[in-house]
Amino acid sequence: MAENGKTFSATPAPYIHSADTVAKRCWGQLAALMPVIFAAGFFGKTEFLHVLLLSLISAVAFELLGAKLFGKKDKLHHGEAILIAVLMAILMPPGCPSEAILLANFLAVFIAKEFFGGMGEYLFHPVLFARVFLHASFPGMTAEPLVLHGSFWVLTAVGIGGLILVRQKQGYWETPFLYITLCSFCTFALGRWGNDPGNFFSGVLLTAFFLLADPVAMPLTRRGTRLFVAGAALLSALLSPRGFSMAAAGFSILLMNLLTPWLDVWLRPRPSAAEGLVNAGGQS
Amino acid sequence: MAAPKPVGIRLERKKDASLLNWNLKRLHPPEKICVPLRQGSRPCVRVGEQVRIGQRIGEPENPEEATVHASISGTVTEIAAAPDAMGGMSVRVVIQKSTEPKLAPGVWEIRKGWEQIPAGELEAAFQCAGLVTTDLSAEPVHSKIKRHAAASTLVVNCCEPEPYVTCEQTLLLSHPVEVLKGAELLRKALGAEKILLAFETCNFEIGELLKSKIFFLKWTHAEARAVPSLYPQGTERLLLQNWFPGEKEKAVVFPASTAFAAYEAVAHQKPFYERLVTVGGECVVEPRSLWLPLGISFQDAIHACKGVMREPERVVMNGPMAGIAQADLNVPVTAGTAAVLALPKEITKKGPEEPCIRCNLCVNKCPAGISPVMITLAADHQELETAGIFGAAACIECGNCGYVCPSQRPMLEKIRTAKKKLGISGTKPAGAHHG
Numbered sequence A: 001m002a003e004n005g006k007t008f009s010a011t012p013a014p015y016i017h018s019a020d021t022v023a024k025r026c027w028g029q030l031a032a033l034m035p036v037i038f039a040a041g042f043f044g045k046t047e048f049l050h051v052l053l054l055s056l057i058s059a060v061a062f063e064l065l066g067a068k069l070f071g072k073k074d075k076l077h078h079g080e081a082i083l084i085a086v087l088m089a090i091l092m093p094p095g096c097p098s099e100a101i102l103l104a105n106f107l108a109v110f111i112a113k114e115f116f117g118g119m120g121e122y123l124f125h126p127v128l129f130a131r132v133f134l135h136a137s138f139p140g141m142t143a144e145p146l147v148l149h150g151s152f153w154v155l156t157a158v159g160i161g162g163l164i165l166v167r168q169k170q171g172y173w174e175t176p177f178l179y180i181t182l183c184s185f186c187t188f189a190l191g192r193w194g195n196d197p198g199n200f201f202s203g204v205l206l207t208a209f210f211l212l213a214d215p216v217a218m219p220l221t222r223r224g225t226r227l228f229v230a231g232a233a234l235l236s237a238l239l240s241p242r243g244f245s246m247a248a249a250g251f252s253i254l255l256m257n258l259l260t261p262w263l264d265v266w267l268r269p270r271p272s273a274a275e276g277l278v279n280a281g282g283q284s
Numbered sequence B: 001m002a003a004p005k006p007v008g009i010r011l012e013r014k015k016d017a018s019l020l021n022w023n024l025k026r027l028h029p030p031e032k033i034c035v036p037l038r039q040g041s042r043p044c045v046r047v048g049e050q051v052r053i054g055q056r057i058g059e060p061e062n063p064e065e066a067t068v069h070a071s072i073s074g075t076v077t078e079i080a081a082a083p084d085a086m087g088g089m090s091v092r093v094v095i096q097k098s099t100e101p102k103l104a105p106g107v108w109e110i111r112k113g114w115e116q117i118p119a120g121e122l123e124a125a126f127q128c129a130g131l132v133t134t135d136l137s138a139e140p141v142h143s144k145i146k147r148h149a150a151a152s153t154l155v156v157n158c159c160e161p162e163p164y165v166t167c168e169q170t171l172l173l174s175h176p177v178e179v180l181k182g183a184e185l186l187r188k189a190l191g192a193e194k195i196l197l198a199f200e201t202c203n204f205e206i207g208e209l210l211k212s213k214i215f216f217l218k219w220t221h222a223e224a225r226a227v228p229s230l231y232p233q234g235t236e237r238l239l240l241q242n243w244f245p246g247e248k249e250k251a252v253v254f255p256a257s258t259a260f261a262a263y264e265a266v267a268h269q270k271p272f273y274e275r276l277v278t279v280g281g282e283c284v285v286e287p288r289s290l291w292l293p294l295g296i297s298f299q300d301a302i303h304a305c306k307g308v309m310r311e312p313e314r315v316v317m318n319g320p321m322a323g324i325a326q327a328d329l330n331v332p333v334t335a336g337t338a339a340v341l342a343l344p345k346e347i348t349k350k351g352p353e354e355p356c357i358r359c360n361l362c363v364n365k366c367p368a369g370i371s372p373v374m375i376t377l378a379a380d381h382q383e384l385e386t387a388g389i390f391g392a393a394a395c396i397e398c399g400n401c402g403y404v405c406p407s408q409r410p411m412l413e414k415i416r417t418a419k420k421k422l423g424i425s426g427t428k429p430a431g432a433h434h435g
């Protein structure tokens, strides 16, 4: 028993917590990516492992460097840099040069993430930002990533990973659902189905589950998120010349990222609709 | 348009431990208690005077306020200001226990013909008993009745959405008829037509009990109605908002324990000097709900439940979601104290604050339908106007946003600060008056 006069810390409420953390979310996404990594490793063999390793090392290095330069504590334990590295490795075209990988991770971790203020502050999805930038400026980066050259097994792996992620309930269930249906429907309607639906669906599933899983540059309401996803799906169908193009999908998400601040203000929750609570200060 | 889906969180309720000892006991009186006087009242006893249980010790200057009564018998040893559980200061009358507990004359005597008492005399009876609502606002019942003269429905709140807290539940299971009779008295005093009893769906036994008692009393004007057991559904503001959209002045909410106290005040002529309090949390040896005299210190309250088995990390007044952590256990139990919780490290632990990852959770779980994230981000950047646009004023300070935030941001604190800067009074004013 505490003796008289012993004091306790009197922090503000609430005193219990849902036990959800940022680190859990990142590592959860990484766990869901495992099947995709295995599939990519199986088909890409040492080449993919090389890309993955280089990507991991450079992302971690840039994260540490960024923390040092900006005078912050590094956030490696959150796994965010590692998540970026893994996604980057998956999105790299096969046979890309090592400099490209280094540059990509530099752009993603250092420029898109740290430079914009670090975790939670960035305006663009870091991986897509780097990938689209490289696509536009680096020769040999226009090829589609490995997962889009795969087979039925890659598609299955992406699907399983996606289901794992959906089960974790990190985001809304309709985010992947909307993206997949809208994107396939529009592509079909435009007659750009291409001759390889396996590739198409690998790409769509990967985007729907994993590239739309980062909420930082997405709207702050459910309605806004739906609009964001619908916009990204339509744009990516429109911009892809044939089948599914990773660059088009990435570019459409970046475009929607740019619109997010407007969506946030436009679709903000309106408490005035909830019974004039706005002026209800004090106990009634 | 269909009624909006109720928003809230399904919390782990953790009520079993304190329900295990469900019989409501009274304490052997503690050595010493410090009864806080309400703001604006002056003591009507002197140091050295003998007082009895139920004797009036504080008198208000303003007739809208409530009187204060002694909760044990003994000698007044000191009258001085001291900090209270709300973070303010209040004048306390310190009473040292005498050997023999003695009741003040007239206390606990059945009032003759109390069931036929005319409505006009009820208010005076409440006022004379110093009856205040048993929630944090601790408003004198007679002035709350006056303020809601236009109400046609009395809502009796039997919900306890906060984890651990079980005092209303135990009270209803032990004294359902008394609560109903008290509600009837309140209804009469209000001049209302209908009584609605709100209970949580997970406490369906309370609902069934109330329904059967209403049936046997042959009341056609009373009805028990379920509220989804989602925190914070079942709090006063949300009950009004969901059941009386757009016409809040038509209803008035009283907690079930206030109805019980009204019954005792009228039928037994018992002044309001004690209340049911849940003493709980994982650290308490024998968590339970029990009658505590107002003014007993948190320390003694925990002691009455056989003390703590290990060092608590936080001692919280009321629930863990919207309660107030106490630095010092000498603060007194007051009318607004529904629970005294001693919580261990593993329950209250919290990681370091991270930047917002804009996960949307706080927006989706906010029962006020506002954007906690926008308000806090704006407040972080000192943009108070934006915080106002995003609805800071509508916040009911339930704590949901802080509970779900994966970045462990102290949301409620930020919103409270923003509200204060915007000049919006909170639901929990620091240093509030209560008795």
Ligand code: SF4
Binding pocket: B362, B365, B366, B367, B368, B369, B370, B371, B372, B394, B395, B396, B397, B398, B399, B400, B401, B402, B411, B412, B415
């Ligand atoms: S903003 Fe206020 S009402 Fe909304 S969840 Fe947070 S504390 Fe509750």
Ligand code: SF4
Binding pocket: B355, B356, B357, B358, B359, B360, B361, B362, B363, B372, B373, B401, B404, B405, B406, B407, B408, B409
């Ligand atoms: S719950 Fe926390 S991290 Fe998520 S949007 Fe709200 S403030 Fe940001």
